[in-house]
Amino acid sequence: MSLRANALSALQIRSPAEKCTATRALRCDDREVDPDAALAEPAQLPCRPDRPILVSVLKVQKRSAHTVEGRAALLHSLAHIELNAIDLALDIVWRFPGMPPQFYVDWAIVAQEEALHFTLLSDHLAELGYLYGDFPAHTGLWDMAQRTRGDLLARLALVPRTLEARGLDASPPVRDKLLSAGDKRGAEILSIILKDEIGHVATGNRWYRWLCHQRGLDPIASYKALAAQYSAPRLRGPFNLEARRAAGFDEAELAALGQDI
Numbered sequence: 001m002s003l004r005a006n007a008l009s010a011l012q013i014r015s016p017a018e019k020c021t022a023t024r025a026l027r028c029d030d031r032e033v034d035p036d037a038a039l040a041e042p043a044q045l046p047c048r049p050d051r052p053i054l055v056s057v058l059k060v061q062k063r064s065a066h067t068v069e070g071r072a073a074l075l076h077s078l079a080h081i082e083l084n085a086i087d088l089a090l091d092i093v094w095r096f097p098g099m100p101p102q103f104y105v106d107w108a109i110v111a112q113e114e115a116l117h118f119t120l121l122s123d124h125l126a127e128l129g130y131l132y133g134d135f136p137a138h139t140g141l142w143d144m145a146q147r148t149r150g151d152l153l154a155r156l157a158l159v160p161r162t163l164e165a166r167g168l169d170a171s172p173p174v175r176d177k178l179l180s181a182g183d184k185r186g187a188e189i190l191s192i193i194l195k196d197e198i199g200h201v202a203t204g205n206r207w208y209r210w211l212c213h214q215r216g217l218d219p220i221a222s223y224k225a226l227a228a229q230y231s232a233p234r235l236r237g238p239f240n241l242e243a244r245r246a247a248g249f250d251e252a253e254l255a256a257l258g259q260d261i
Contacts, residue, residue, distance in 0.1 A: 002034035003027060003104055007093035007111070014047045016083055016122070016132060020115040023086055028108045030101035039094055046087040046142065051133030052080065065181045072130040074174070075186060079121035080137040081167070082193075085114040085200075088145055088159055096152040099207075106203050113196045120189045127185075147230050153211050157226045160204025166235065167197050168243040198247045205248035220252055 001009070003026060010022040048054075064070040089111035093104050122132050141163055148154040175190035212219045226232070239257050 002037060003029070003032040003108055004034060004037060004039060004094045004097075007090045007104075007108060008039055008042075010111075011045060011087060011090040011094065012042060012047045014049050016049060016118065019083075019086060020119055023090065023111050023115040026108045026112065028105045028112070030105050033101040033104045035099060035101055035104060036097050038097060041095075045091070049133060052076075052135060052137040054139050055136045065177045065183075068128055071178065071181055071183055071186065072125060072128045073135050074178070075121055075125045075128070076130065076132065076135040077137065078174070078190075078193075079118055079125060079132050081141065082114050082118040082121060083132075084139075084141040085164065086111055086118060088141060088164075089114055089200075091145060091149075092152075092155060092159075095149065096155070099152070103207055106207070110200045110203055113200070117189075117193050117196065120192065124185055124189060144230070144232075153208070153215070153217075153222070154226045154230055156204050156208040156211065157223050158230055158232050160201055161208055161223070162227070162232050162235070164197065164204070165201045165244065165247065165249075168194065168201060168247060169238065169240045171197070172240060194243065198243055201244075201247035220256070223253075 006022075006026055010019055010026070013019040013022055065074050089107050093107045093111065125132060141159070144158055144163055145155065148158055171190050171194040175187045175194070178186035178190065208223075209219050212222055235257055237257065239254075241254055244254060
C-alpha cells in the first residue's frame with residue numbers, strides 16, 4: 001500500500017503500543033506516497049483504546065508533581081497529548097490529497113517522532129508503577145481536527161500552528177516542575193519533546209505558508225479569519241518566543257500573540 005494508505009491503517013489501530021509500532025514502520029519515501037489517491041474514510045476515527053476514560057478538559061484533576069501519583073498523572077497527560085499528536089499527523093497524511101509528495105513524507109516523519117515521544121513517556125510512566133489509561137484524559141486536540149477535517153488550510157493553521165505550538169510555551173515550565181520534584185528522567189524527556197516539537201511546528205508553518213501562496217492568500221489575515229471561523233482558543237502567555245522564532249513564526253505573528261481574534 002501507499003504511504004497514505006498505510007497511515008490510515010495505523011490510525012485505525014486501537015492499541016497505543018501497536019499504533020506506535022506501525023507508525024514507526026512507515027516508509028517515508030516520496031516514491032511511496034500516491035498523493036492523488038482518494039481514500040475512503042472509515043466509520044470511526046481515530047480508533048481509541050478502552051482506557052483512558054475521556055472527560056471534559058475541565059474535569060481533569062490537577063495533582064501536585066511532588067507526589068509519585070501527581071508526577072504520574074502529569075506524565076499521563078503528556079502521553080495522552082502525544083498519542084493524539086500521532087493521530088493528528090497520521091490523519092493529515094491520509095485525509096488531504098493533491099499536495100506535493102514531500103508534504104506527506106514530512107508529516108509521516110512527524111508521526112514517527114510523536115510515536116517515539118509517546119513511547120518514552122509511557123515507559124517512564126511504567127517506571128513509576130502506572131500505565132497509560134490509569135488516569136482520565138480529554139480530547140481537545142482531536143476535537144479541532146474534527147472541526148477542520150474539510151479544509152487543509154484550517155487544519156494547518158489551527159492544529160500545528162495553534163494547539164501544538166502551545167506546547168512550545170508549556171514544555172519549559174513542565175520540565176522545570178519535574179526537575180524540582182526530582183524527576184530528572186522526566187525532564188530529559190521533555191527536553192527531547194521540545195526540540196522535536198519546534199521542528200513539527202516549523203513543518204506546519206512551512207506548509208501553511210506554501211498553501212496560502214498557492215491560494216493567493218495573506219498568511220496573517222487568513223489565520224485571523226480561520227481562528228474566528230473555527231473558534232480557536234485565544235492564546236495566553238507567557239510565550240516561549242525563542243522557540244516560536246525557531247519554529248518559523250515571524251515578528252508580526254509574535255506581536256499578535258494574545259490579541260483578541
